[in-house]
Amino acid sequence: MKRMTFTELVDGLSSWGDVFVRTKKGFEKDGNLHKAKSKNSPKEFLLPREEMLFVAYGSGDDMRVMEANPSKKRVVVGALPCDMHGLNVTEKNFLSEPKDPYFAKRKDNTVFVTELCQYATSTCFCRSFGIGPSSKMGDIVYFMLDDENIIAEPLTDRGRELLSWNKYEDAKDEDIRIMEEKLAEAENISQDLSLSIDHKKQREVYGSEVFKEAVFHCLNCGACTFVCPTCYCFDIRDIKRKDFVIRERMWDSCMYFIYSLEASGHNPRKERFKRAQNRVMHKFFYQPLQYGVYGCTGCGRCIDVCPAGYDIRETVLKVQNYLEVKNG
Numbered sequence: 001m002k003r004m005t006f007t008e009l010v011d012g013l014s015s016w017g018d019v020f021v022r023t024k025k026g027f028e029k030d031g032n033l034h035k036a037k038s039k040n041s042p043k044e045f046l047l048p049r050e051e052m053l054f055v056a057y058g059s060g061d062d063m064r065v066m067e068a069n070p071s072k073k074r075v076v077v078g079a080l081p082c083d084m085h086g087l088n089v090t091e092k093n094f095l096s097e098p099k100d101p102y103f104a105k106r107k108d109n110t111v112f113v114t115e116l117c118q119y120a121t122s123t124c125f126c127r128s129f130g131i132g133p134s135s136k137m138g139d140i141v142y143f144m145l146d147d148e149n150i151i152a153e154p155l156t157d158r159g160r161e162l163l164s165w166n167k168y169e170d171a172k173d174e175d176i177r178i179m180e181e182k183l184a185e186a187e188n189i190s191q192d193l194s195l196s197i198d199h200k201k202q203r204e205v206y207g208s209e210v211f212k213e214a215v216f217h218c219l220n221c222g223a224c225t226f227v228c229p230t231c232y233c234f235d236i237r238d239i240k241r242k243d244f245v246i247r248e249r250m251w252d253s254c255m256y257f258i259y260s261l262e263a264s265g266h267n268p269r270k271e272r273f274k275r276a277q278n279r280v281m282h283k284f285f286y287q288p289l290q291y292g293v294y295g296c297t298g299c300g301r302c303i304d305v306c307p308a309g310y311d312i313r314e315t316v317l318k319v320q321n322y323l324e325v326k327n328g
């Protein structure tokens, strides 16, 4: 690993693209690094809250479509290991065939610089998902030694090309010792739920009393889905103007009544608990079955923002216990 200052890292990367730094709110252009997890995850760099997909104009045989080409180069500095794992989980949906061209283009144009995490709190449970504060992901990874000095290393070819690594001095043994000590502390704080859910037993748990009891206090406000690094539901909207139509995509939430409302008026998730149940089922049953990975990274953001004090960990453990008791 190489030793440098945080400013040198950011300055070196700024020749490649706009630099967005982790702040309290999320990731902001030229922001000041926040010494904790941000409220919002960096998923919006690959799946924006709202994006134009194309503009259609003309009529009949002369109908033309001008497709969006998201080509802006960005560097995202300070994503934490749980953030990066969240992007890896999300891309299983968008980069499986047929690939989503907008997501793929944004991924090509974005460099992720990950910070090894010293900020684990009581709501973190990333160790339940095979990752942890010391998991190295992204193009470059770094560790904050103090308020300004860091040690960093490239993990990909692009990460190697972005900085003149030879011009920096090697990390000292003492730097590595400090890093290992701090990361071990964070690893101890992040919880490991020791999950052993049998995903194929989804039908045994769907609609059961255990779910009704566990999620009854959820208000369906949707806040958890928007801050979640792995929630990717979206809606598509066509906006008609005088001479053209714009097709847009924007974030949606499975917590909303209208999300599952069908054109006939029937709604398979009319009751509040069913929508909260769906969120857990999707993350802990359907996604593992479809993509071989949990749709949760244990970042704890949904617990931090929930106005009803809902803790997804309690539901998951109750469901796991219910299945274990039921199946002996």
Ligand code: SF4
Pocket (backbone or CB within 6 Å): 217, 218, 219, 220, 221, 222, 223, 224, 225, 255, 276, 302, 305, 306, 307, 308, 309, 310
């Ligand atoms: S779990 Fe909490 S944050 Fe999520 S929809 Fe329910 S009340 Fe809102």
Ligand code: SF4
Pocket (backbone or CB within 6 Å): 086, 224, 227, 228, 229, 230, 231, 283, 295, 296, 297, 298, 299, 300, 301, 302, 303, 312
């Ligand atoms: S479900 Fe909650 S803990 Fe899991 S990744 Fe989403 S926000 Fe983080």
